[in-house]
Amino acid sequence: MMQRNILVILENKPGALARVVGLFHQRGYNIESLHVDPVKDVENYKEIEDSLDLKLQENEVSKLLITTTVSDNLLRQILRQINKLIDVLIAKEEI
Amino acid sequence: MKLAGNDMLIQSLVDEGVEFLFGYPGGAALHIYDAIFNQNELQHILVRHEQGATHAADGYARATGKPGVVLVTSGPGATNAITGIATAFMDSIPMVVLSGQVASHLIGTDAFQETDMIGISRPIVKHSFSIESAEEIPRVIKEAFHIATSGRPGPVVIDIPKDTTAPDKLFNYDPPKSVKIRSYNPPVEPDPKQIERAISEILKAKKPVIYAGGGAINSNASEELYELNELLNFPVTNTLMGLGVYPASKKRFMGMLGMHGTYQSNMAMHNADLIIAIGARFDDRITNTPDLFAPNAKIIHFDVDQSSVSKIIEANIAVFGQVKNSLREINKQLKEKINLIDKNKIEPWLDQIDEWTSLHGLNHELYKETSDNNMIMPQSVVQHVYQITNGSAFVTSDVGQHQMFAAQYYHFDKPRYWINSGGLGTMGFGLPAAMGVKLAYPDEEVVCITGEGSIQMCIQELSTCTQYNLPIKIININNEALGMVKQWQDMSYGGRHSESTYQSSLPNFIELVESYGHVGFKIEKNSDLKETLEEAFSIKDKLVFVDVYVDPSEHVYPMLVAPNGSLKDMWLSKDKKV
Numbered sequence: 001m002m003q004r005n006i007l008v009i010l011e012n013k014p015g016a017l018a019r020v021v022g023l024f025h026q027r028g029y030n031i032e033s034l035h036v037d038p039v040k041d042v043e044n045y046k047e048i049e050d051s052l053d054l055k056l057q058e059n060e061v062s063k064l065l066i067t068t069t070v071s072d073n074l075l076r077q078i079l080r081q082i083n084k085l086i087d088v089l090i091a092k093e094e095i
Numbered sequence: 096m097k098l099a100g101n102d103m104l105i106q107s108l109v110d111e112g113v114e115f116l117f118g119y120p121g122g123a124a125l126h127i128y129d130a131i132f133n134q135n136e137l138q139h140i141l142v143r144h145e146q147g148a149t150h151a152a153d154g155y156a157r158a159t160g161k162p163g164v165v166l167v168t169s170g171p172g173a174t175n176a177i178t179g180i181a182t183a184f185m186d187s188i189p190m191v192v193l194s195g196q197v198a199s200h201l202i203g204t205d206a207f208q209e210t211d212m213i214g215i216s217r218p219i220v221k222h223s224f225s226i227e228s229a230e231e232i233p234r235v236i237k238e239a240f241h242i243a244t245s246g247r248p249g250p251v252v253i254d255i256p257k258d259t260t261a262p263d264k265l266f267n268y269d270p271p272k273s274v275k276i277r278s279y280n281p282p283v284e285p286d287p288k289q290i291e292r293a294i295s296e297i298l299k300a301k302k303p304v305i306y307a308g309g310g311a312i313n314s315n316a317s318e319e320l321y322e323l324n325e326l327l328n329f330p331v332t333n334t335l336m337g338l339g340v341y342p343a344s345k346k347r348f349m350g351m352l353g354m355h356g357t358y359q360s361n362m363a364m365h366n367a368d369l370i371i372a373i374g375a376r377f378d379d380r381i382t383n384t385p386d387l388f389a390p391n392a393k394i395i396h397f398d399v400d401q402s403s404v405s406k407i408i409e410a411n412i413a414v415f416g417q418v419k420n421s422l423r424e425i426n427k428q429l430k431e432k433i434n435l436i437d438k439n440k441i442e443p444w445l446d447q448i449d450e451w452t453s454l455h456g457l458n459h460e461l462y463k464e465t466s467d468n469n470m471i472m473p474q475s476v477v478q479h480v481y482q483i484t485n486g487s488a489f490v491t492s493d494v495g496q497h498q499m500f501a502a503q504y505y506h507f508d509k510p511r512y513w514i515n516s517g518g519l520g521t522m523g524f525g526l527p528a529a530m531g532v533k534l535a536y537p538d539e540e541v542v543c544i545t546g547e548g549s550i551q552m553c554i555q556e557l558s559t560c561t562q563y564n565l566p567i568k569i570i571n572i573n574n575e576a577l578g579m580v581k582q583w584q585d586m587s588y589g590g591r592h593s594e595s596t597y598q599s600s601l602p603n604f605i606e607l608v609e610s611y612g613h614v615g616f617k618i619e620k621n622s623d624l625k626e627t628l629e630e631a632f633s634i635k636d637k638l639v640f641v642d643v644y645v646d647p648s649e650h651v652y653p654m655l656v657a658p659n660g661s662l663k664d665m666w667l668s669k670d671k672k673v
Contacts, residue, residue, distance in 0.1 A: 011278060014225070015213060026218045054277050073405070080402035086222040086242060089278045 001071055003032070007094040008064035008082055009048060012038055016087040020064060023085065029078055033067040048090055061089060098268040100229030101130035101260040104193070107236035109136045110270055113164050115155060115534055116140070117148040121168025122208060123195030126260035140534065140563060143555035145172050147527040149179020150553065153188050154528030157514045158489060159535045160315060162189035162243050169195045170208030173254075174215065178521060180250045181219040185518025186336060187313055189248035191239050192216075196225075198258040212254045221249030229259045233270035241274040246281025247400040248313055281399060285416035290425050292412050293371075293395045298435050300369035302444045303329045306352065309336030309517065310374020310398060311418050312510045317341065319422035320373065326429050328438055330448050332360040334375050336517040339507035344486075349448065350457065353381040354655050355499040358455035358665065358673075359448050361653070365662040366447075367392045374398060374418045377407045378518070387661035397421045455653070455667055457503055469620045473497065473572045473645040477504040479625055480542060480570060483632050488540040488568075489514065489532045493525035493549030496578035499651040501544040523552030526569065530556060533565045540568070540632075547573045547601055547642075557611045560638050568632065569640045571604060574647040582650045586666075604642040613638040 010016045017036060024031050039045065042056040049056055070078065075093060082091035098106060104127055108116065116139045120128045131139050142148040145167045152163025163183075167176050173194040183190045197206040213223050222242050224235045232255075239251040297303065305327075311320055317340045324331060324347060331341045332352040341348055350357035352364055364370065370392045375381070382388040385407050396410035397418050404413045414421050429436070458474070477500050480488075490505055491514040492498040498515055507513045514532060516524040529543040550571055560567065577595040584592050605615030614637045618627045624643070631639045656664035656672065666672050 015217075015223075018214075019217065022217050052277070073409075077402065077406055084400070084402055086276065086279050 001069055003067060003069045004075055005094040006066040006068065006079065006082070006091060008066065008091045009039070009045070009061050009089045010064060010085070011087040011089070012060055012062045013087055017062070017064070019085050019087060020082060023081055024066075024068075027078070027081060029070065029074070030068055031066055032069065035065040037063050039063050052089060065094065096268045097265040099130075099260070099262045099265055100232055101126040101262055102133075103229065103232045103266060103268050104236070104255070104260060105130045105134055105137070106268060107233045107270060108164060109134075111236065111240045112161070113137050115152075115531075116164050116166050117142060117152045117155075117531070118166030119145050119148060119168065119172060121172045121195065123169035123197055123257045124166060124172070126257060126262055127166065127193070127195065127255070129262060130260075139166070140530070140559065142527065142559050144553065145175035146178050146523060147530075147553050147556045147559065149176045149190070149192065150182065150521070150524050150527035151531035151534075152190055153179060153183045153524075154491060154514055154531030155535050156183070156188050156190055156531070157528070158511050158532040160511065162191055162240060163531065165190065165192045167192070167194050168208065169197055169212070170210045172208075173210055173212040177215060177219070178523075180216055180252065182516050182519045182521040182524060183250040184219045184221070186309060186516065187248050188250070189243040190250040191243050192250060192252045194252060194254050196254045196256045199227075199256040200258070202256065212252060216252045219250070220252050223252040223254065225254045226256060226259045229261075229264065230266055232259065233268065237271050237274045238276060241276070242279065246279075247310070247403075282401075282415040283417050283420060285414045285421040285424050287424060287428070289412060289414045290421070290428055293414060293425060294428055294432065296369055296393055296395060296412065297327065297371070297429075298432070298437075301440055302367050303327075303369040303371065303441065304363050304367045305329050305331040305341075305371045305373065306334070306364065306375055307331065307337045307340050307373040308334035308375025310376070311337055311340045312374070314374060314399065314418040315510075316374070316419040316422050317510045319419055319426060322426050323422055323429070326426065326433070326436065329371070329441070330363055330445065332356070332364065334381060334517070335502055335515070337375060338502060338513045339510040342508040343506035344508050349452070351502055352662075355503065355651050355653060357452075357457055357503075358653055358667065359451040361655070361662040361665060362451045363448055364389055364392075370394050372396045372398075372410075373422070376403045382407060383655045383657060383660050383662050383664070389662065455673070469622055470646045471618065471621045471624055471643060473500050473574065473649055474504050475621075476570060476572055476624065476643050476645065477501050477544065479628050480544070481505045483628055484540050484542065488512070488542045489529075489536065491515065491525045491528040491532060491541070491543045493543075493545040493552075494520045494522045495546050495549060496574070496582065496649075496651050497544055497546040497549075497572040499579075500572070505544075522549040525549060526553050527556045529567045529569075530559060530563075530565050533567050534563070542568045542570060544570045544572065546578060547571055547575065547604075548577045554607075557608060557613065557638070561612045566635060566637050566639070569638070571640065571642045573642055573644050574649070575601065575644075576647055578647075579651070585650065604640060608638070608640040613640055615640045615642065617642045617644075619644045
C-alpha cells in the first residue's frame with residue numbers, strides 16, 4: 001500500500017465529475033485529496049493529445065488529480081474502472 | 096423535415112429500429128405520449144408497474160440481442176424503474192430508458208414528481224444523459240443506442256425535461272448518420288500476440304476447462320465457441336448466465352458450475368491446469384473462496400471489459416476484444432497449427448470427468464411417474480416441461496430454488512433461450528421478461544418457471560398479458576415458502592424459518608388468473624403431473640398458469656460449502672458432504 005496520484009482527463013460536462021467521485025465510493029476506494037480544474041493550458045497536454053489522437057480546446061476538458069492509498073493491483077483496477085467511464089478521456093498514475 | 100421535440104424523440108427511436116416501447120405515462124412524459132398517439136411505426140406496451148416495463152424490455156433484449164426500450168415519467172415512474180435498470184446493468188443487457196423530468200425551470204425546486212433520476216441511477220447505468228435542449232434529442236438518442244449496444248452492453252438512461260418535448264416549437268430533424276464519441280473506444284479486435292500466447296498454453300494443457308459466460312452470449316459468439324471446441328474437444332462448463340452458448344446435449348458439456356453447479360463442473364474447475372474463461376467474470380457464486388480457487392490452473396481470460404479481467408482471479412493471459420472476434424482469431428490460428436494439437440494428451444482427464452459425472456452427476460432418477468407418497472419433486476416439474484417442449488422453448492425464470500432447478504434440468508442447446516436475472520437476482524423478473532420475449536417471438540413457446548414468492552412481486556402484469564393477448568405458460572413451482580431462504584435457514588440457522596412462510600395467506604391462483612381472463616390448472620399429485628402439464632401446453636391461444644404443489648422440504652443440490660470452502664467442497668444432499 002502506498003500513496004498514489006491519479007490523473008484523470010475528462011470531458012468538461014455536467015455530471016462528469018460526479019461519475020468519477022461516485023465510482024470511488026461505489027467500489028469501496030478512498031479519496032484522500034481531490035483537485036479539479038478546467039484545462040486552459042492545452043499546449044502542455046501534447047502527449048495526451050498524441051496518445052488519443054485528438055486536439056483539445058481550452059476549457060473543453062477538465063483535469064482531475066486524486067490522491068489515494070492503494071496496492072498495485074487495486075490501482076490497476078481503479079484505473080480500468082475510471083477509464084471505462086464514458087466521459088473519461090484518460091486516467092493514469094501520475095508519478 | 097420540421098418536427099417538435101416529442102416527435103423528434105419518437106422518430107429517432109423509429110430510426111434506430113425500435114419495435115416496442117415498454118412504458119407507463121405520467122405528467123412529465125405526456126408530450127411524448129401524445130407523439131406516440133400520432134404514429135403507428137412503433138408499438139407502446141402499457142405495463143402495470145414501471146418495474147415490469149424494464150424487465151419486459153430486458154427480456155426482449157436478452158432474447159433478440161437488440162436493445163430494450165423503456166419510457167417512464169418522472170419521480171415515482173423513474174424510481175420504480177430502478178430495480179429493472181440495476182438488473183440489466185448486472186447482467187450487461189443493452190437497454191435505453193427514457194425518463195420524463197419536470198420542466199427545466201423547475202429542476203432543483205422539489206417540484207411535483209421531481210426526483211434526481213441521473214443521480215439515483217448513476218451507479219447502475221453504463222452512461223446517462225440529461226437533455227438540455229430539444230435540438231440535441233436526435234444526437235443523444237443515437238449516442239445512447241451506440242453506448243448501450245457496443246463494448247460491454249448495458250443500460251443507458253436519458254432524462255428528458257418536459258419543456259424539451261413541447262409540441263409547439265419545431266426544429267429541423269436531421270439526425271446524425273453515424274456516431275463517434277471520442278472518449279469511448281471499447282476494444283473490438285484482439286491483439287494477435289495474446290492469441291499466440293494463449294495457443295501455446297492450450298497446446299501444453301493436460302487438464303483444460305472452457306468456462307463460458309454471459310459475455311459470450313452478448314457477443315453472439317456461440318458458433319465460434321462451437322468451432323473452437325470442435326478443434327480442441329475440451330470439457331466445457333457454462334455459468335448461469337452462459338447456459339445455451341455451448342449446446343447442453345454435446346458430450347463435452349459438463350453443466351453449470353458454481354454455487355449450484357454440477358459435481359463434475361466444479362471438480363473439473365478445481366483440478367484444472369488451464370481455465371479458458373470466455374466472457375465470464377469469476378463472480379463469488381463461481382469462485383467460492385477466491386484464495387482457494389483452482390490452485391493449479393493457469394487462466395486465459397477473453398473479455399471485452401478490461402476491468403473484469405484480474406479483478407478477482409489474476410489472469411495469466413488476457414485477451415481484450417469482442418469475444419466473437421477473439422474466438423474467430425484463435426480458431427484461425429489454431430487451424431494453422433492443427434497438427435500440433437494432441438488430443439490423446441487430455442484423454443485421462445476426460446476419463447476422470449466421466450467418472451465424476453457417473454459418481455455424483457445430477458440425479459435424473461427424480462424424473463418419475465410415480466412416487467411413494469404421490470408428492471411432486473420440483474426437479475421433475477422442470478424435466479416434464481423440458482420433455483413436453485422438446486427442449487426448444489424460451490424459458491424465463493424468477494429467483495430462488497425454482498431458478499436453480501430450471502438451470503440444472505432444462506438443457507439449453509441454443510443461446511438466448513434461457514432468460515434469468517443472474518447478477519442482481521431480481522424476484523419478479525420472470526413474468527414481465529416472458530412478455531418481452533413473447534412480443535418478440537409470438538410463434539415460439541415461452542415458459543416462465545417461477546415460484547409462488549417471486550410471481551407475486553410482479554403479478555399485476557397478468558393484466559398486461561390480457562391487454563396484448565400474450566399466451567405464455569407460467570409454471571408456478573409452489574412450495575408454500577420462500578424456498579431458497581428456507582433452505583439457507585435449514586442449513587445455517589438451525590431450521591429456524593424466520594419470515595419465510597406465508598401462514599396460509601396465499602391466494603387461490605386459479606381464481607386469480609381466471610379473473611384476468613387466463614386459464615389456470617392446479618396440480619397436487621405426482622400421478623397427475625404429466626397429463627395436466629400436457630393439457631396445459633396444448634392450449635395455444637391463452638395464457639396458462641399451472642400451480643404445481645411440490646415437496647416443500649426439497650433443497651437444491653449440489654451446493655458449495657461456504658464460507659471458507661473451495662469449488663471441490665460441496666453438499667450433495669442434506670446429509671452428504673464431499
